[in-house]
Amino acid sequence: GAGVSQSPSNKVTEKGKDVELRCDPISGHTALYWYRQRLGQGLEFLIYFQGNSAPDKSGLPSDRFSAERTGESVSTLTIQRTQQEDSAVYLCAGRGGYTEAFFGQGTRLTVV
Amino acid sequence: GIQVEQSPPDLILQEGANSTLRCNFSDSVNNLQWFHQNPWGQLINLFYIPSGTKQNGRLSATTVATERYSLLYISSSQTTDSGVYFCAVEGQTDSWGKLQFGAGTQVVVTP
Numbered sequence: 001g002a003g004v005s006q007s008p009s010n011k012v013t014e015k016g017k018d019v020e021l022r023c024d025p026i027s028g029h030t031a032l033y034w035y036r037q038r039l040g041q042g043l044e045f046l047i048y049f050q051g052n053s054a055p056d057k058s059g060l061p062s063d064r065f066s067a068e069r070t071g072e073s074v075s076t077l078t079i080q081r082t083q084q085e086d087s088a089v090y091l092c093a094g095r096g097g098y099t100e101a102f103f104g105q106g107t108r109l110t111v112v
Numbered sequence: 113g114i115q116v117e118q119s120p121p122d123l124i125l126q127e128g129a130n131s132t133l134r135c136n137f138s139d140s141v142n143n144l145q146w147f148h149q150n151p152w153g154q155l156i157n158l159f160y161i162p163s164g165t166k167q168n169g170r171l172s173a174t175t176v177a178t179e180r181y182s183l184l185y186i187s188s189s190q191t192t193d194s195g196v197y198f199c200a201v202e203g204q205t206d207s208w209g210k211l212q213f214g215a216g217t218q219v220v221v222t223p
Contacts, residue, residue, distance in 0.1 A: 031209045043198065043213040050209050089153060093211075100145055100160035101200070101211060106153055 004104035006092050012110045013082055021077045021107045025094030032075050033093040033101065034067055043091065049075065082111045114139045114203030118214035125189045125221045133184040133217045135199030143202035143211070144175050146184050150195045158184070158197075189221045 005024040013019050025032050034046040045059035049069045060066070064082075069075040079086055089108050095101040115138040125131055135144070146158040159166050159173040161182065166173050170190075175182040186193055196216040202209060 033211060035213070042215040043200075045210070045212060048210050056210055091155065093155075095209065098143070100143075100157055102157065103147075103155040 004092060004094050004102055006090075006104035006107050008107060009105065010108045010110075012112060015084060015111055016081055018078065018080045019082055019109065021079075021090050021109070023075045023077070023092030023104060025073075025075070025092070026096070026102060028072070029094030029096045029102075030072050031095040031101070032069055033095070034075070034077050035091045035093070036088045037091060037106070038088045046077070079109075082109075084111045087111045113206050113210075114141070114201055114212050116199060116201055116212050116214035118197075118199055118217050120217060121215065122218045123220070125219065127189060127191060127221055127223050129189050130185070130187045131189065131219070133186070133197055133219075135182040135184070135201075135214055137180050137182075137201045137203070139180070140204040141177060141201045142204055142208075144182055145200045145211070146173055146182070147198045147200065148195050149198060149216070155198070186219075191221045191223055194219055194221045
């Protein structure tokens with residue numbers, strides 16, 4: 001597609017439920033990133049995929065968070081047993097080689 | 113991992129003024145980008161600038177990799193320049209491609 005697409009744009013969920021966020025990167029972008037941005041804060045690194053290499057999961061805040069990516073296509077970020085502290089905007093970015101990263105519009109998650 | 117510091121944290125400008133934003137980083141970098149996050153939350157690419165100087169309209173950026181800093185210049189600021197400016201870097205000793213963000217500079221341009 002023309003840009004990085006994230007879905008849903010907004011998600012309201014009840015505390016304790018699982019949620020799945022989707023990122024569809026630009027075709028050919030081998031690298032894919034997930035970040036979390038709490039209200040008024042900076043971007044917090046969560047996880048990074050590069051081609052077929054093992055992902056860098058060093059930013060995942062707890063074992064309730066996981067992410068998958070099949071090849072160089074769609075990625076899903078799953079949050080299990082959501083907590084109110086998980087409320088944030090979740091941003092995905094893609095990058096091809098030694099070039100710039102491009103971000104999607106984000107998914108705003110609200111846990112009530 | 114690499115540390116990224118941005119200054120100032122906040123900046124209030126009158127329309128038409130010029131300003132300089134700074135990004136310091138703690139290690140050598142393979143990649144450095146500047147982004148503008150508009151009031152609707154969208155991150156917009158400004159510059160991909162691991163070294164050297166680039167200009168795009170009223171904006172320009174300079175990265176001095178050997179001294180581990182980058183500067184973003186805004187000239188003749190407009191209200192549409194308001195938002196948060198982020199610097200993001202890929203450290204040479206981090207896992208390849210991992211981008212770390214600074215805390216950002218919040219810019220408000222008043223009419």
